[in-house]
């Protein structure tokens with residue numbers, strides 16, 4: 001049996017942690033196998049682990065005892081419990097090439113957007129985050145979710161710990177595109193965390209890392225989404241950057257309250273761990289919190305998420321103070337006679353028409369399939385428009401925005417397999433195109449019409465039906481043409497992937 005399997009089996013038998021927090025126990029096993037004799041008390045002290053846990057471990061290990069109360073793994077067994085993977089990089093100076101590479105990547109990264117509270121962390125900060133993950137947690141087999149990642153922590157982690165699977169969920173298409181361009185195997189997902197975490201990111205990770213907008217609302221929302229992203233509810237951890245000016249302790253207290261409202265335990269706070277290019281109001285620095293969910297975290301999230309998804313940013317039109325601004329052009333919707341109103345419409349508008357929340361529309365297909373749907377998209381939520389249109393299966397969708405749509409040609413091109421778009425001021429009309437006869441266009445349409453379903457599944461089904469491929473052949477073809485399509489839905493795909501979908505599908509025919 002491989003060493004790692006033997007140790008995993010041992011920890012499982014001892015009924016102790018197998019997850020990312022198992023590093024301490026693996027260290028205890030390594031100490032017991034290093035030839036020295038150990039008392040229980042020394043092991044407890046050396047690994048900073050509770051006596052009960054160490055006792056549970058000792059019960060399962062093959063041990064020899066000396067004349068006193070000391071134990072060790074017998075020499076002929078140490079090979080079996082030898083754990084080479086405990087040694088990890090512990091200092092940025094050990095990997096100067098990675099630091100150089102990160103510096104270049106950060107310098108060339110998309111410029112920060114103040115409306116999203118972007119302030120880039122330094123390359124050394126990002127590298128130290130990656131290193132900390134390795135020194136504190138057991139990473140083989142672990143998954144990390146980046147809840148927002150303008151800092152590019154995901155890239156640093158893939159460079160330093162290629163054994164970690166990494167996913168990033170972010171609202172900013174430029175960041176997702178940039179991360180994809182580096183081809184370091186990071187799974188990218190578009191998400192507006194105010195509307196929800198992508199299905200493929202939910203319950204996915206062992207560790208989550210986030211540097212959220214520094215408002216109590218932003219911290220609460222991002223921490224809640226990070227927790228929703230964890231698959232390991234016992235051992236999972238959330239690493240969160242947050243800093244405040246030394247002049248505003250009350251503000252920091254409000255943020256800490258937002259975390260304790262989620263019943264997240266503060267396991268560690270590393271002062272000034274994060275350094276930034278800018279953010280002088282907070283000393284260009286922020287602390288790094290290691291948060292541990294408790295059993296009371298999940299009910300708290302369920303109870304609070306409604307309230308958490310409000311305005312979250314510190315500045316710009318979407319800032320905390322600037323919420324709930326009315327949308328112009330509501331009249332255009334009355335004459336449109338929609339069968340469903342999605343989003344936040346005035347109460348007196350078409351009171352008999354059913355309503356749905358934007359988050360609900362994205363979360364699951366709307367059951368009634370109305371012919372016409374009107375969607376209200378307030379300032380700051382524009383990035384969700386292509387997803388809301390795909391999520392809506394109506395023949396005609398009218399979107400009311402806070403202003404004229406940004407990059408209409410790019411939007412029209414990404415959605416061209418499904419909709420014809422026209423815009424007049426803040427009103428965007430999307431009319432569903434007839435079904436294409438066959439070929440690649442028909443498969444693309446199948447994927448986009450089933451936008452809540454998994455891209456790879458729909459694509460494979462299309463290939464088996466249209467091109468007569470076996471299931472196995474179809475699977476291989478999709479994996480080869482679009483390794484990024486596994487597990488993702490069209491709603492979570494970054495826009496650049498949506499745009500390249502037709503070409504990728506053509507390659508599989």
Ligand SMILES: C[S@@+](CC[C@H](N)C(=O)[O-])C[C@H]1O[C@@H](n2cnc3c(N)ncnc32)[C@H](O)[C@@H]1O
Nearest residue numbers: 117118119120148149150151171192193212213
């Ligand atoms: C406050 S910024 C991060 C600060 C960090 N030092 C930086 O500049 O990258 C938060 C991160 O989450 C992303 N983000 C902001 N609002 C978001 C939202 N509503 N949904 C998803 N991601 C969001 C941003 O694009 C960014 O990557």
